Amino acid sequence: MLHAVIMAGGSGTRFWPASRTLRPKQLLTLHGDRTMIQSTIDRLGDLVPASRQMIVTNKVLVDAIAEQLPSLLPKNIVGEPCKRDTAPCVGLAAALVHHEDHDAIMAVMPSDHVITSHEAFQAAIAAGEALIKEDPTRIVTYGIPPKYAAESFGYVERGEPITAEGASVFQVKQFREKPDAETARRYVDAGSFYWNSGIFLWRASTILEALQKNEPEMYSHIAAIADRIGKADYAETLEKEFAAIQGKSIDYAVMEQYPNVVVIEAEFPWDDVGSWQALSRLHQADEAGNTVVGSHVGIDSQGCIINTHDGHTVVTIDVDDLIVVQTPDATLVAPKHAEERVREVAKQLKDKGLEGLL
Known part of the structure; x- marks a missing residue:
């Protein structure tokens, strides 16, 4: 089944003074009449039921998020003991989802994007799900056609096209980090680069196997946490093992090394609300x-x-x-x-x- 995991642990420091430790950017209303995290849930529509929606956030934000998202099960608002970047966040979420559903496909997304077409977004997620069902070892990401030579985004270079129904899909040639101005202009002029949206689809088992291969020390801590899910000492184990992880982004830990990544050209309007x-x-x-x-x-x-x-x-x-x-x-x-x-x-x-x- 398809599960949605929303990463909501950021502090939103560039949105000070509106953004604070206990009310960061994802809990603010910056567009429309819903907060960023509420809007992220809204755009899932009926694609993923509330029972399969998970928020991973800082433990101090759990209560505030529960107040904003009363439809979510309390166990599906997961509080990280400390900040450890996106790879441990993804690993923890994958372990929890895999425990519930060994065949789960995860749609992983940040909590602070503005995507105004819910229909186009849901169609793109459904297209990614179909690609993974076709090849369970695939990882799917979404590329945003660049509107200008942005220096604040990472880039994805597309390779050979892949036949897919209802979407433009390409093998990923490589990921590129945030460029300087001249390099960004070159990427845009080439016509084969996308902005990296930070939205991914994969089987829970696939991402856990990739972490085990590429980040064995990190994986050992995730596995120790997974072993205690549902046990009396789970909370204690989570505190201890998660804090012992060396933080790293999912891009560095997996995406830049994984051999079977495809990119879907996003047809939904997108904005990474990064600053004022x-x-x-x-x-x-x-x-x-x-x-x-x-x-x-x-x-x-x-x-x-x-x-x-x-x-x-x-x-x-x-x-x-x-x-x-x-x-x-x-x-x-x-x-x-x-x-x-x-x-x-x-x-x-x-x-x-x-x-x-x-």
Whole structure:
């Protein structure tokens, strides 16, 4: 059967001050009227029932996610004891899914994408499921046709086409890490590269075998956890064994080495909401080019991104290309070109004894 696993352990530091430790990006409403994680569940529709939907997140977020997703079974909101990147997250989820269903196919996806066509997304997942049923050793990923030479995404280079019904499918030639500007332009000009969406399909048994082969030490800890599922000491074993894992991304651990990966060209609209500038892609700008979520009065202000709290108005005068985010207890003002430096805020707040703002 098809299972959905949603990775929701990120901290969303680039969305400070709206994103906080106990309310990170995936729990915010940045597009539409549903939070990011609610929207991720919504787009699954009837493709995967709630009983086969799993969230893997930081253990401190379990209660908040349960509140936002009351349809999920409590056991299907899995709290990681500590942050260990995506490969251990995938391994833990695969072990839990495999315990329930030895023939399970897993659709694995992040919790912080905007995909506005549910129908196209579900069709793409169904196409991937068919490809795995045809060849159970396959791993399927989804490539986003690049709209510009992005330096913030990894890339997938496609190889030979594969015959498939209802989808454009190619053998993966190679994965490429985030490039510099010149390399990104070369990728886009070549016409054979996609943005790496970070959405995958595989059999649970396939990904566990790949981790066992490529990351035997990591796998040994996952196997120790799997051995205690349903036992009285499961929680204790999870705490101990998961913390002992050396973190690594699933791309490094498996994807870049696995010999049988195919990429489906995504026909659904997609946005990786990675920073405040994403708001300018998700919301219509005003006549001055300002993207405003909330209340704003602008005098000779162009190209700004304004996000305000209910009941608060931001006024800007004679400024261009600023990011202004207002919350009840903190305000961010930064030039758009420096948005990556929002990551540095956490250290500065800790140094100044302002951990309550994190």
